[in-house]
Amino acid sequence: MKVSTRAFGGGCITNVGDYAKKRTCNASSANQLLIYTSNRSLRDPSTNKCLTAQSYSNGSKITYTRCQPNSAEQIFSYLDKTKRFLHIASHKCLDVHGGNRTDLILWRCHGGINQKFYIPSPRTGGSDDHGNNTATPIALKSTTRGRIEAAGSGDYFKIIIPSGKRGTLIINTTGSTDTYGSLLGGSGAQLALDDNSGSGHNFRISISVTAGTYYAKVRHHSPTGIGSYALVSHFVPDDHTSSRIAATSINPNSTTQGRIEVAGDVDFFKIRIPSSGTLVVKTTGLTDTYGTLLNANGHQIASDDNGSTYSNFRILKSVSTGTYYVKVKHSSASSIGYYTLISQFISDDYGNTRSTAKPINPNSTTQGRIEVDGDVDFFKIQIHSRGTLVVKTTGLTDTYGTLLNANGHQIASDDNGSAYSNFKISKSVTAGTYYVKVKHSSALLAGSYVLVSHFEASYFVRIT
Numbered sequence: 361m362k363v364s365t366r367a368f369g370g371g372c373i374t375n376v377g378d379y380a381k382k383r384t385c386n387a388s389s390a391n392q393l394l395i396y397t398s399n400r401s402l403r404d405p406s407t408n409k410c411l412t413a414q415s416y417s418n419g420s421k422i423t424y425t426r427c428q429p430n431s432a433e434q435i436f437s438y439l440d441k442t443k444r445f446l447h448i449a450s451h452k453c454l455d456v457h458g459g460n461r462t463d464l465i466l467w468r469c470h471g472g473i474n475q476k477f478y479i480p481s482p483r484t485g486g487s488d489d490h491g492n493n494t495a496t497p498i499a500l501k502s503t504t505r506g507r508i509e510a511a512g513s514g515d516y517f518k519i520i521i522p523s524g525k526r527g528t529l530i531i532n533t534t535g536s537t538d539t540y541g542s543l544l545g546g547s548g549a550q551l552a553l554d555d556n557s558g559s560g561h562n563f564r565i566s567i568s569v570t571a572g573t574y575y576a577k578v579r580h581h582s583p584t585g586i587g588s589y590a591l592v593s594h595f596v597p598d599d600h601t602s603s604r605i606a607a608t609s610i611n612p613n614s615t616t617q618g619r620i621e622v623a624g625d626v627d628f629f630k631i632r633i634p635s636s637g638t639l640v641v642k643t644t645g646l647t648d649t650y651g652t653l654l655n656a657n658g659h660q661i662a663s664d665d666n667g668s669t670y671s672n673f674r675i676l677k678s679v680s681t682g683t684y685y686v687k688v689k690h691s692s693a694s695s696i697g698y699y700t701l702i703s704q705f706i707s708d709d710y711g712n713t714r715s716t717a718k719p720i721n722p723n724s725t726t727q728g729r730i731e732v733d734g735d736v737d738f739f740k741i742q743i744h745s746r747g748t749l750v751v752k753t754t755g756l757t758d759t760y761g762t763l764l765n766a767n768g769h770q771i772a773s774d775d776n777g778s779a780y781s782n783f784k785i786s787k788s789v790t791a792g793t794y795y796v797k798v799k800h801s802s803a804l805l806a807g808s809y810v811l812v813s814h815f816e817a818s819y820f821v822r823i824t
Contacts, residue, residue, distance in 0.1 A: 647697030
C-alpha cells in the first residue's frame with residue numbers, strides 16, 4: 361500500500377536513502393510501498409526496514425532501519441478517525457516538516473493537515489484479483505481462489521454475519537503457498553491473525569463472532585513471495601454463546617441441551633440463585649466435558665473434569681444469593697460433541713459456615729438434613745459456665761460430628777460413638793461460644809438426622 365498526505369501539495373511517504381520523505385506519488389515506485397504490520401509498524405517490503413523515530417523529541421527525523429519486533433521506536437498506531445499516526449512511546453505524531461515541507465518527523469500532535477495521512481481502506485479502491493484495497497464479498501460457506509500477484513501485496517475478502525446470528529467463523533487457506541491471514545472487524549481493527557495453524561504452511565483462524573461485517577486479509581508469509589491459494593470460509597452457528605456477557609439464562613433447577621460445535625468452542629450459562637444453599641451442576645452424555653463455575657465478577661470458584669460418570673464433570677458448591685455462571689467445554693481442545701447440562705439447587709436448612717451457623721440452646725433437640733453429598737451444617741452453642749457438653753445425632757444417617765471453639769479450632773470429633781453409626785461427643789468446657797459441625801460420613805451421601813445437645817454444669821463445694 362502507499363501512505364499519502366495532502367500537506368504542501370500532497371504526496372506519498374517515500375524511502376530516500378533510508379530517510380522518510382514526502383515525494384510525488386508514483387504507482388511504479390517500489391520505494392513508496394509500505395506494509396502496516398500486525399505489530400503496528402510501517403515496513404518497506406523491498407528492504408525489510410521499518411519507519412523508525414531517532415528520538416522522542418519534537419523534530420526527530422524518521423528513518424528506515426532494520427525492523428525489530430516490538431521495538432518502541434517503530435510502533436505507530438493509526439487513528440482512522442483523525443487520520444494520524446501516533447508514535448506510542450513518545451505520544452507524538454508523524455508529521456511532514458513545516459520548514460522544508462518534505463522530511464517526516466515527530467511533532468507534538470495538533471491535528472493539522474501535515475499530520476494527516478491516508479492509507480487504503482479494505483472497503484474502497486483497488487484493482488487486483490481480490491484487490492489490495494477492494495474487498496471481494498464471499499459467502500459464509502465458500503471456497504474462493506486467489507493469488508498474491510506481487511511481492512508485498514495482499515487480498516481482502518468481505519464476510520457478513522447476518523443479523524441475529526452468532527457462532528464460530530473459520531477461515532483458512534489450502535495449497536502450497538505459505539500464507540499469512542488476518543481477520544478484521546468492520547472498522548478495520550484487527551481481531552485475529554495466524555501463520556501456520558492450517559495444513560502445510562497455510563493459515564487457519566477460528567474465532568467467535570456476532571452479527572456484523574468482517575474482512576479477511578490474505579498475504580504471503582514472505583515479503584517478497586507470490587503464489588496461488590484457495591480461501592475456505594466456514595461458519596458454525598452457536599447454540600450457546602462463548603461470552604459470559606451474553607450467557608444463556610437457565611433456571612437453578614433445569615435441564616439444558618448443548619453442543620460443542622467446533623474445536624475450542626465454549627458455552628456459557630447464567631444462573632440466578634435466590635437464597636443460600638447448594639448448587640449442583642453437571643453434564644450427562646458421552647462427551648468428555650470440563651466445567652467451571654464462576655461468580656458474578658467472572659472469577660472461578662470451582663471446576664471439575666471427570667467427577668461424574670462417562671467422563672462428565674460434576675460441581676457441587678455452597679452458594680449464597682447472587683448470579684453465577686457455568687462454563688462448559690470439551691476436555692480436549694480438538695474435540696466436539698453433544699451434552700446435557702443439569703442444574704440443581706437445594707436450599708440449605710442450616711448454614712455451611714461458622715458465620716452462618718444456627719444458634720441452638722445447650723439443652724435442645726434440632727431436626728436437620730444433609731441435603732446433598734458434601735453438604736455440612738453448622739450450629740452455634742453459647743455456654744455460660746464450666747461443665748460438660750454432650751452433642752450427638754440420632755436416626756439412620758451415618759453422621760460425623762466436630763466440636764470447635766470460638767476461633768474455629770477443632771477440639772473434638774467423632775464418627776460412630778453412638779447407635780446406628782451416629783456420632784457422639786462429650787467434652788468438658790468452660791464459658792464461651794462453641795460450634796458443632798455435622799456432615800455425612802460419606803462424601804457421596806445425604807440424609808436426615810436429629811441433633812441432640814445436653815449441657816450439665818459443674819459445681820464446686822467450698823469446705824470451711
